[in-house]
Amino acid sequence: MTTPSQYKALFAPLKIGPVTAPNRFFASPHSTGHGWTEPKGAIALRAMKAEGGWGTVAVGLTEISPNSDYANHPMERIWDEKDIPRHHLQVSEIKKHGSLSAIELGHGGMQSRNLTTGLPIIGPSNLSVLRPEIPSQSKAMDLTDIKLFRNEHKAAVKRSLKAGYDIIYVYAAHGLSILSHFLSIDTNKRFDQYGGTFENRIRLLKEILEDTLELANGNAAVALRFSVAEPNKPNGISHEEEGRDAVEALSELPDLWDVNLSGWPKDSQTSRFADEAYQLDYTNFVKSITSKPVVGVGRFTSPDLMVSLIKNRKLDLIGGARPSIADPFLPSKIKNNQIENIRECIGCNVCVSMDAYGVPVKCTQNPTISEEWRKGWHPEMPAISRKKEKHLIIGSGPAGLECALTLANAGHDVTVAETRNEPGGRVAQEARLPGLNAWNRVKDYRVYQLSQKNNSRIFLSSHMSINDIKEFGSDTVTLATGATWRADCVGSTNFEPIETKKYTILTPDDIMLEKFPNSTLNQFIVYDDDHNYMASVIAEKLLNNGHNVTYVTPLPTVSTWTQYTLEQAAIIERLKSLEIKFALNYKINQNFELINTIDNKKLKLTSEHVVIVGGRIPNDQLFSDGQLINTIQNVFLTGDCLVPGTIQASVLSGHQTARKILDRDADILYSKREQTIQ
Ligand SMILES: Cc1cc2nc3c(=O)[nH]c(=O)nc-3n(C[C@H](O)[C@H](O)[C@H](O)COP(=O)(O)O)c2cc1C
Ligand code: SF4
Structure with a gap:
């Protein structure tokens, strides 16, 4: 398929220092919840984004050394040589698809936990660490500590180069980096050459950038992730003052500027509180200061907006963390003129919640995320089925629609019966509440996909009695009737x-x-x-x-x-x-x-x-009174009708139910696990 002419600008290559990104889609650095202990899951997740056309795929925050220990939050690590093979595999799986690979090197400073290593938490000053759950203070780094930190960062850069990364990040964002702690007047109370004036507080960031550039030496590009503003934070930096001053001070140093908001709640805002492109008012000044490429984020899912940002010189690369989770194939769908097939992120932040729990991310729109390696699921490839059957699904909420779509994608004949006069169940209902309009995307994507197939249909205003179900005569009946x-x-x-x-x-x-x-x-x-x-x-x-x-x-x-x-x-x-x-x-x-x-x-x-x-x-009366099970052999319950929970849990439940229907012998509890000793 040919790329629509209006979107061609999104597929123009871009030089980033010594490397060239094949297109303008940049999968922004994000942790996946797998951390360094479940690398196969994380690698498969990132490789899927490369397969889906993201021209650059970044690895999330990667601890550079044992005194930047975030455990029990599962982060990537590149502490020593033994970490290199894992990263090498990650790089090759990303590059296999022609994408650039990037690593975000970070030191948590006063945001570290050091619970595993027991080492002192370090920072610019002796203050309470920035985590209420850790009753400790940070050691004020003396000049020897600063030198040691620079050496640790350099060593991590060397290891990243050995692993083969194309882009190496210096991380000064979200208030989660030691470099942000040196910059902030809240946490930097020093009187030496690293404290006091702006020039002194930014010194360490500049030195780390220079160290990284010197070591990269044209073999990899150097990116700087920098939060230009900390809205609502007392004493936070502003894009009109020190945020801007920092961009001016470092303007031509990095090969790539990756700019965003801090803290994390301001960066990853939900659709309830912020519209698409919500960061641009803060970040779009950066392009006017530097000649280097700039990538920015803001839950971008609209191709027209993306093109206008490139053409109007607001950004050079379209960053996406959540949009790349919800649809790893977003770029290739734009490229192949399949815009209506994009599974748009709904901005619910369930992915963030999983990351915060310390488990592999899950997604409301993409039930296959994190199951690429464990279960071999692919977001665009139909589940395998032995024979074609006829299925009836009662209820068109998130679970019913996902179940129907997964079955229909596998080539089965699917009928969805919905009592109400509109599809969507709880998502249609909740989407009318203030701020929740984006919930409709869960319904819209699936209803549209089903409408494009000859083997599926949705009947509205269709209440099904036991007799109706019997008369319908399907091989399976799935109750997706939600909860009250x-x-x-x-x-x-x-x-x-x-x-x-x-x-x-x-x-x-x-x-x-x-x-x-x-x-x-x-x-x-x-x-x-x-x-x-x-x-x-x-x-x-x-x-x-x-x-x-x-x-x-x-x-x-x-x-x-x-x-x-x-x-x-x-x-x-x-x-x-x-x-x-x-x-x-x-x-x-x-x-x-x-x-x-x-x-x-x-x-x-x-x-x-x-x-x-x-x-x-659960609205499971059709099942619980026993009549249905006495009449029909293959009855399944799914979504809230099985266990009331989040919309994400319903979508996943619908997906799992469909896979169970497609392979009734399958053990849906089974998934591969990463073993250290085998
Ligand atoms: C689950 C999750 C984990 C994240 N982890 C990181 C991280 O490790 N490093 C980082 O710089 N940003 C991280 N972020 C922030 C994203 O890179 C991005 O800046 C933010 O989500 C806004 O972009 P988006 O609207 O495209 O999601 C994370 C975001 C999410 C959703
Ligand atoms: S969980 Fe929600 S916010 Fe996160 S990627 Fe999926 S749809 Fe977007």
Whole structure:
């Protein structure tokens, strides 16, 4: 297929110092959760991006030495010679597809944990380390320590060259680098040539860049990842002041500028809080200062926008971390004029949450991610099946659609029956809540793909009784009928139903279906015993409608789980700006009173309406009354109807169910594991 002329600029090669990127797609450095202990998984994940057309594929933050030990966060390592073969394999798997390989060398400084090595954490000054979970201070580096650090960095550069990397990064981003700690007036309290003035605070970064360039010596390009602004951070650098000064001071030194925002929550913002290209207002000045190529990020998925950024000289390379996770084949789909086949990132940050847990990343849009090596899954190749069968799927939510698409891709005949008059189930419903519109992408991608096939169809407004199912006569029936929010207060901290006549009890389903008193302004309590995003968006919707809302939760923090998606601070800010009231540590008791979990005091509220955001009940009645299983042999449950969870878990469940259907003898629990001693 020929590349549409309007996108040709995205496929022009670009010289980066001594190397040439084959196109403008740059898979930005990101850890994959595999760390250095599961290299085969990480390598296969990155090789898939190269196969999918990303012209440059970067490895995530790689610890340069034992005193930059992030464990138990699984990072890459290049501590000594023994690490080289692993990196060498990674480089060759990326290069196999004609892509450049890049490594991001980093030292965590005051963000290190050093829990494995037990070495002192080092930094510019003797201060508490920047991790509340580590009750330690950093050793203020003396000039000998600084020299040692430079030598360690040089040694890591030499090892990276031996491994064959095309681009070697100096990392000064996210406030996660010792170089950022030297630059920051918060953490640098020195009085010597490395402290005080801007010129002194940036000295170490400049020296490290010069060391790296000298060693690379034209055999690899040197990139600098630099956060030009730290929005909302007191004393943070700004793109109008020291962020800009730094770019001016180092302007022609690196072969490639990779610019972004700091900290990580500002860099990897979710779609609820930031639109595509959200970083450009901060980063687009860089091209006007340097003649060197510039790569930037901002959840880019729109080819037209990408082209305009290149043509208007805002960026030279389109960086993508999450877009490359959601669709490793995004570049080749643009190249082959298959724009409508792109699985666009929905900006939910479930990938980030997995990385934060320290496990291989998972993705709402791409259920095959991290299973490339373990299970041999490929995002674009159909699952293998023995014989062609006829399948009925009841429910067109994320699990039902993914299950249907995986079966249809394998050439099977698939019918989806949906009770409602629109497809999408929970994603269609949730997408109408404030800030969650991008959830529709989960539905849109799959509905479109199914609509392009002769062997699949979706019937809307089609309620299926047991008799209907029997008459339909398929080889398998899969229930993907979702789950219903509970009104009885059973949730993550309470396991006994609680009832009341004192209040009107509502659930998120009622709010999403607009079944709540909305004509007059009311007082609402939103009781969060779910702890993900839902209670906060329900509160936001009610506040937007002018109601008074008190957010109550038995836990000590707001939307506790959203710390894993990096959204918690943004949620609190948003709700505060809408003048919500917070009541933390209050739990509903059996008399439906709100009791403080610390001092047992009762909370008096005037509200008549309580929205309970707690557990959900699987909609599995068709299965649980036994009739279906007595009638049909091959019945499967999938998604929330099997186990209520995240949308990502539903999509993965739908995918797993389809693979189980395609190979009924397969053990879906089985996957290869990386063994150190065999
Ligand atoms: C799971 C995950 C892990 C990340 N790990 C790193 C990392 O190791 N080093 C780094 O510089 N940035 C890391 N990032 C940040 C990304 O490189 C990128 O700057 C950010 O996600 C914004 O780009 P995007 O909108 O294309 O995702 C990570 C991002 C994600 C989603
Ligand atoms: S998990 Fe969500 S944010 Fe991460 S890549 Fe997938 S769709 Fe995008």
